[in-house]
Amino acid sequence: MNEAKSNFTSRRILLASPYIVWVAGFTILPLIIIIHYAFTDAGGAFTFSNLGLIFSPIHLKAVMFSLEIAISSTVACILLSYPMVMAMRHLGLGKRTFSLFILILPMWMNFILRILAWQMILSNNGILNMILSWFSIAPLKIANTGTSIMIGVVYDYLPYMMLPIYTAIMDINEDLIEAARDLGAGSLTIFLKIILPLSLPGLLSGIVMVFVPSMTSFVISDILGGGKLQLIGNVIEQEFTTANNWHAGSGLSVALMIFVLISMAFTTKEHKEGRESVIW
Amino acid sequence: MKRFKDIISGIYIGFIAVLLYAPILVLIVESFNSSRSRVTWGGFTLSWYVKLFNNNQILEAFITTVLLAFGSAAIAILIGVPGALGIHAMGRKRYKTMMALTNIPMLNADIVTGIALMLWFVHFIPLSFGSVLLAHISFNIPYVILSVMPRIQQMNVSIYEATRDLGAGPVYAFFHVLLPELLPGILSGFFMAFTLSMDDFVITYFTKGAGVNTLSTMIYGQIKKGIKPEMYALSTLIFVLVSLLLSIGTGISAKKEH
Amino acid sequence: MSNIILKMDSISKSFDGKAILSDFDLEIRRNEFVTLLGPSGCGKSTILRIIGGFVRPDKGRVLFEGKDITALPPEKRNVNTVFQKYSLFPHMNVEENIAFGLKLKKKSPEYIRDKVQYALNLVNLEGYEKRDTLSLSGGQQQRVAIARAIVNEPELLLLDEPLGALDLKLRHGMQRELIKIKQEVGITFLYVTHDQEEALMMSDRIIVMNKGIIQQAGDSKSIYDEPQNAFVADFIGESNIIGALMVKDLLVRIQGVDIPCVDTGFGENVPVDVVIRPEDIEIVPENMGYINGRVMSVIFKGAYYEIKVQSEDFSWQVQSVNPAPVGEMVGMTVLPDNIQIMHKPASEDEEVVKDE
Known part of the structure; x- marks a missing residue:
């Protein structure tokens, strides 16, 4: 920022006042309230037990399953995204709004309906197995398994991984690629030594945007897990809806938040300054 | 060699496109399926489209969804754009703090954001359309700020100050200097906010009161009983309409690029 | 090798x-x-x-x-x-x-x-x-x-x-x-x-x-x-490039004045282009040189003066260590050695293109 601030600049800060009020009212205050719930019992007394619920065997099992789904889905999203973005770059689809359009358009079909469509595709007598039977391939039994939840999660969050990686890779100047080739680098080396490191900020945003929601989703696991497989999101949701224990639900939420913050601290530590805007 | 790479690239993009659009195709087909059962094909029909326009519940949810998306995106722009301009003028430390606070709703799990807002609302205001609107504005503003901030960083804000210095009023300077520069960022922020709000389920689910339904919450409620086929018809209509609008939009912007 | x-x-x-x-x-x-x-x-x-x-x-x-x-x-x-x-x-x-x-x-x-x-x-x-x-x-x-x-x-x-x-x-x-x-x-x-x-x-x-x-x-x-054509002459440094007529070996007619040069072999009465570097032109009193012209501007460039002299429809660029009186008529002279004769461009591709 500039040293000598003009009169205008200091007055410009005032423009942010409505937003600052908003942040105080709708970001900070709700957090304070949920933390308050998390550390009190029904009688209003201070307690750690709500937070500790996360370590009870049944909840720990949901946490572990959530981690499994989140990690495998995030990795799958990464593995699907890079070839996609590289292919788009290779075919020169980079600068065109058209390619973004292709990635964003599916969001205009309601998200729950899209997941229900996957249920129709993946169910035991569903579309996928019907197609497989045409080729005389034995039907797959993936309905109501972790695999089918993972497919739904990957499907739903793939654009959130692809878009930031796309932005980061399209920002890489073709000159750098040429310079690397000039110095003797082949395609694989260029990817590993130039493109991958330079797309890291985008990759990190992608991980943040996929990992957290995939761990906490409860609709996808509801529909594709057949109601038997519980993610931590399902557990929290039930505390609020069926069990009606808001303190326990808040405790689990805060525990989840702490966990997310810790894992984010690890991934975003590498973030270089001045690149806050990589996400979109 | 290059040809080979072209072909592989094309096939891969095709594969991802199939993955992204297969469920959408399924839903569109369902909207013409005369059988109420989702797994059997009972023949082609347009009756769900006809019934849709007599189903007041669904139409009401649709109107709520659109009003919510439009209202929350518009208010998010009104708060977020001046917010971004103000934050940009702050010193390094305050700038970083504000951006970190802006990131909280994006980093936090939707379920946590939804629950936290709900706990807040039940203490002070009734859960209603208003509370959902407030919640949507809250998660939309960060997207607006993050869309507009790069444009602000790119442009020379001192141009605005120079314009003021030359005697232009703040209103004139805003509309003639700032707005044209920021417009692409504002539009993409609005579009992003609108899309996310239309597609949101989790936050709406926790912050809505009884009687308020968006398309998402209505569909969620129908899962156990079976989705009303009119819903497929409506979703297909929305999807086709948006596809057309966006195609025209990108067509125009692609022409401009050339 | x-x-x-x-x-x-x-x-x-x-x-x-x-x-x-x-x-x-x-x-x-x-x-x-x-x-x-x-x-x-x-x-x-x-x-x-x-x-x-x-x-x-x-x-x-x-x-x-x-x-x-x-x-x-x-x-x-x-x-x-x-x-x-x-x-x-x-x-x-x-x-x-x-x-x-x-x-x-x-x-x-x-x-x-x-x-x-x-x-x-x-x-x-x-x-x-x-x-x-x-x-x-x-x-x-x-x-x-x-x-x-x-x-x-x-x-x-x-x-x-x-x-x-x-x-x-x-x-x-x-x-x-x-x-x-x-x-x-x-x-x-x-x-x-x-x-x-x-x-x-x-x-x-x-x-x-x-x-x-x-x-x-x-x-x-x-x-x-020795630029071989008008493009090179124009692109390499400042030059006066003017159409002229090669009367015969060792004599070229520029703006109607026959001036001795050192080039031969172009034939007789052949249209050519002539290149004369600004620093090779000497300003002399009116009627004492080959060509007369009016001094249009004089700019001091540190080591020399840049002088523009208008003669008929051509503006000559001259570099000289001495200034000249603006608005006055002067004469200009050049040594035969410093006149570079070039063929007219044979094709469109060789035409003079100004580098902006």
């Missing part, structure tokens, strides 16, 4: 149906400092990119040390490029940038360390190993780019307007350094620029190009003193 390191054999290339090069030939000798000089869009960068392997010609062959490398990708060519925009890898420090090519060649760590040190010394950047490339000035970044290219010991170094982004003062310093580096490492330089001063100062041989066609090739002196 042949003394020709690189040969381009009737290369043609067009982009979007627009021909940039057609049947272009070029030979570069080992250890030469060759400069391709011409206005932007003349095809010089395309030539460099074809040699570097980034552009595949539509037709023709590129021979490197006698071997056909036309189809070879850039990474397999023993040629390195210094790019106009430096193109340093932003995620690597100075040392990692310079070592990039050597690491790919699987050289030993000791070898790489020595080479990086040597290269940094060569470009006057000792002690910058760990610096972030983004923290360097433009001039320093370009030095790193040069070091990064030469550590690979290419047989031929391609330099694509490497100094184009630097300011004037820095550019002069870097020009001298490049010559020094060239002498030290003894590799062949193919340099591309649109700056005629730069070309004249550094090159062993200059190839002046326009519209994909070589206008003239030769050393600095011959290019400057």
Whole structure:
């Protein structure tokens, strides 16, 4: 920022006042309230037990399953995204709004309906197995398994991984690629030594945007897990809806938040300054 | 060699496109399926489209969804754009703090954001359309700020100050200097906010009161009983309409690029 | 081994149906400092990119040390490029940038360390190993780019307007350094620029190009003193170029005045172009020279005065150590030696194109 601030600049800060009020009212205050719930019992007394619920065997099992789904889905999203973005770059689809359009358009079909469509595709007598039977391939039994939840999660969050990686890779100047080739680098080396490191900020945003929601989703696991497989999101949701224990639900939420913050601290530590805007 | 790479690239993009659009195709087909059962094909029909326009519940949810998306995106722009301009003028430390606070709703799990807002609302205001609107504005503003901030960083804000210095009023300077520069960022922020709000389920689910339904919450409620086929018809209509609008939009912007 | 390191054999290339090069030939000798000089869009960068392997010609062959490398990708060519925009890898420090090519060649760590040190010394950047490339000035970044290219010991170094982004003062310093580096490492330089001063100062041989066609090739002196056509004359330094009539050997008629010259063999009464450098014209009192004109403006340029003299419909540029009275009539004279006679352009392609 500039040293000598003009009169205008200091007055410009005032423009942010409505937003600052908003942040105080709708970001900070709700957090304070949920933390308050998390550390009190029904009688209003201070307690750690709500937070500790996360370590009870049944909840720990949901946490572990959530981690499994989140990690495998995030990795799958990464593995699907890079070839996609590289292919788009290779075919020169980079600068065109058209390619973004292709990635964003599916969001205009309601998200729950899209997941229900996957249920129709993946169910035991569903579309996928019907197609497989045409080729005389034995039907797959993936309905109501972790695999089918993972497919739904990957499907739903793939654009959130692809878009930031796309932005980061399209920002890489073709000159750098040429310079690397000039110095003797082949395609694989260029990817590993130039493109991958330079797309890291985008990759990190992608991980943040996929990992957290995939761990906490409860609709996808509801529909594709057949109601038997519980993610931590399902557990929290039930505390609020069926069990009606808001303190326990808040405790689990805060525990989840702490966990997310810790894992984010690890991934975003590498973030270089001045690149806050990589996400979109 | 290059040809080979072209072909592989094309096939891969095709594969991802199939993955992204297969469920959408399924839903569109369902909207013409005369059988109420989702797994059997009972023949082609347009009756769900006809019934849709007599189903007041669904139409009401649709109107709520659109009003919510439009209202929350518009208010998010009104708060977020001046917010971004103000934050940009702050010193390094305050700038970083504000951006970190802006990131909280994006980093936090939707379920946590939804629950936290709900706990807040039940203490002070009734859960209603208003509370959902407030919640949507809250998660939309960060997207607006993050869309507009790069444009602000790119442009020379001192141009605005120079314009003021030359005697232009703040209103004139805003509309003639700032707005044209920021417009692409504002539009993409609005579009992003609108899309996310239309597609949101989790936050709406926790912050809505009884009687308020968006398309998402209505569909969620129908899962156990079976989705009303009119819903497929409506979703297909929305999807086709948006596809057309966006195609025209990108067509125009692609022409401009050339 | 042949003394020709690189040969381009009737290369043609067009982009979007627009021909940039057609049947272009070029030979570069080992250890030469060759400069391709011409206005932007003349095809010089395309030539460099074809040699570097980034552009595949539509037709023709590129021979490197006698071997056909036309189809070879850039990474397999023993040629390195210094790019106009430096193109340093932003995620690597100075040392990692310079070592990039050597690491790919699987050289030993000791070898790489020595080479990086040597290269940094060569470009006057000792002690910058760990610096972030983004923290360097433009001039320093370009030095790193040069070091990064030469550590690979290419047989031929391609330099694509490497100094184009630097300011004037820095550019002069870097020009001298490049010559020094060239002498030290003894590799062949193919340099591309649109700056005629730069070309004249550094090159062993200059190839002046326009519209994909070589206008003239030769050393600095011959290019400057004996431009072969109006394009070269106009592009290389300031000149008075005027249509004239070659009356007979040793006599040319300029603006209706017969003036002795030293050229022969053009035939009798043949239209020609005449080039006279501004510094070769002497201002004398009216009617004492060949041609009279009115002094339109006089600008002091430090070492000399730049004087514009209008005679009929032609404005003569004169450089003189003495000022002239503005608005007065004067005479102008020139030594026969300093009149350069050229054929009229044979084709449209050779027409004078002003470099904006």
